[in-house]
Amino acid sequence: MVMMMDYMETIKITNNKNKAYQDYMQALLEERRKIQVFHRELPLCLDLVNQAIENCKQYVYSSERSDQCEEKQEETSSEGPVLEEFIPMKRSLSCEEEEEDKSNIDESNVNNNNNIGKKVDWLRSVQLWNQNPEVPPPSQQQEYHQQQEQENSPRKEISADVKENGGAFHPFHKTKPIKTVASETVTINTVPNSVQTASTNPATTRKEEKENQLNRKTRRCWSPELHRRFLQALQQLGGSHAATPKQIRELMKVDGLTNDEVKSHLQKYRLHTRRPGPSMHGNGNTPPTQFVVVGGIWVPPQDYTPSTTNANAPSADSEKIYVPVAATSQLTLSLRQQQQQQKHHKQSELSTGSSHSERKSSLAEHSTREKNARSSSPAVTSSSTETTTASPNF
């Protein structure tokens, strides 16, 4: 009786494993279908997958047959099924969970197949990388993976929220709440950054460092608040092209802000707002559109109010305006972002002052490479193609 129960149990396991194999085969077929697109580039992969499928088929077939045989033998034989027979299958199935053990090349096709599967996955990820703006470029993938590890939330949430993978612009740091600005001239972030790169670069002598410090102006740090004022001024002056740096500076009413700094910022602003975004899966031929970036998302200006984070789908208009990501998305900070901010903040505390914490914030978006814009800058500045999909932070 006990043996009988054992046997029934074994059959159940067998069926389950067959089922697992069949599922696996389905997966393989699916993979093969995808690989076939790359059959020229990956002929061997295709081969291997085919082999694996064949083996799967054979295995399932043979095990079914052996099941039938055993069922027939059941009446005549008192022996239970040979469990060992399933061990290889189990092993191969568990390979999916194991890390690849390269020393163990027993060439079970299924095992091989795992590698193929991974390759296919890799290829797929490349596709996503090209097509899906949510997947950061390689230079940011490390951070991206950290995100993935730190949170289980789906990517959609990331996209709805502000992404932090930088891109053309680095996110603002928001650990330090910016105090509300009075209507009069204010001092926003005008404190020069403390010694930059001092003692961090062994190549430069102390003399050089000193000289640099003396000669070179400290970097202007464009805080979200500063940028917000910049945008306000821009709006008042009729857009980034109508406004001049001097006018902007006067409207901004920020102590210590120079025309050059405003000009530089304006330049960057223009550069990014006009960037055709060739790598952006857009063809760069799209007619000019006008968006406001709120929380990393383009929204039509009419839907944008500086104090809200209400972001809607982009729509066309005349000229788009960038809104500092951080300035409008503070409410959307996720725990992960806060963690990252803490991390970055820690770093910045060790090195420099506010500029680091500003730049290293975690509120960013995937963006086009500025290089693209620069490489085509002559056309860029004159053309009106504005298919920017990046959301830089200022």
Next chain:
DNA sequence: GGAAAAATAT
């Protein structure tokens, strides 16, 4: 205003 150079970040 624009672009090269330098500084900084990844």
Next chain:
DNA sequence: TATATTTTTC
């Protein structure tokens, strides 16, 4: 170390 991004300087 290489590359990208941001700011300064010309």
